Amino acid sequence: MKKFLEGGEKDSSDVNSPCKRIKLESDESMNQEEEEEDDQAILAEFSHPVPWQKIEAEGLDCDYALLFSKEEADKLFQQLEEEVVYSTGEEAKVQVFGKVYNIPRKQATYGDEGLTYTYSGVTRLACPWTPTLEHIRDAVTKTTGQTFNFVLINRYKDGQDHMGEHRDDEKELDPLCPIASVSLGAARDFIFRHRDARGKQSHRQIAPVKLELAHGSLLLMNSPTNTFWYHSLPVRKKIIQPRINLTFRRIVAKRNDQV
Template sequence: MEKLKGIDVNVVNWKSIKQEGLDLEYAVPIPRAIASDLLRELESNLEYFTGELSRIKVFGKVYPLPRQQVAYGDPGITYTYSGVTVPALPWPAPVLALRDFLTALKGIEYDFVLVNKYRNGNDHMGEHRDNEPELDPTSPIASTISLGQERTFVLKHRDARKPGKDKKPIPPVKIELEHGSILLMNPPTNEIWYHSLPARKRLMGARINLTFRKMRR
């Protein structure tokens, strides 16, 4: 999208969020009108996985994915998580424009993106870490570029999830992901903090999230 090229990446106001093992950067660099145009373009052009690729394995059981999903990337890339291997389809133009925008912002050349569509507040993402071995651990995960309905992104320290006396009273970190926002999770965040997008049943609007990743080569 040509409008993205008109955004001055040198004046983006990044907010730094840091705690023990947590290193986040958050900004809303995409103006609302451009973000809305992008959302409409993605809604018109993207087709999401169906069949086996629209399911997820949890503790050996297979469930329908509680959101819609598709992946794009450079030739030959696949991504495996929760017992599912997804292929990277060829880059569509609006997604490629967002990838190039990220490169201009941060100088990182991402080669893969996982796109999630949350159709309404019932769609959600459970607690997890993006720590799969094929990810480049030195690169931040640009999770997320958010378009559409504002949703709450929750991060929880791994020690706060432990049972009994091993559990530490570390409060979760919550971020409201705005329309047109970008959240960067810098190392070592994904080793120590789990993240999720809880259901919010009262919300009716759709949200598209693009999580760009750099894979090991």
């Protein structure tokens, strides 16, 4: 089931490479020494390249890496435990095929002011970024070159908490931006299943792709992954430790003139 295609570090010519070099427009009056200093400062800003693993299958394109050391990840986990406020009441429910269920995990949404995100029949308003969420978001941006304005947080108390098969294909999401998934805490299995190979009525034999998302890891789900593949975090009864997952997204803000 497990399919890793080693991609190594991304080529520096890739526009999404973590080690990309951005050249600022300079004033003609700026001398060569000043230009070199600017170049060094820009490179320093993107000075956290990581060794990527490429994960590919038919219509599936992901990149996986360890973003934080164990010490960093431990600290971030504890800070999130103190800062994040999770949804309660009606916001802690989900609608599936017209029926309302309690979410088998805790959830929270944070992001830029005024942003909302609708999924599973529920619309959620983004809470203001906390310092730790800003730190993690900026680390993801420095590593990927992508910007994000929203994060969905899921907290799993142990292996009984889980997430069913679904696709992150909501219309609010920018189709050109990958979804960046940061995992902290207990390592958990993460399974992709092709839409044509699901259920008893499946008409194709396509093997699922199984990953283990480690403490401090980053998974990038690139287009067109969420078009063709469902993903889930199944129950694992032997897991007794908690896990926090943060999926950073870019939501396209609605204009006032939109109907």
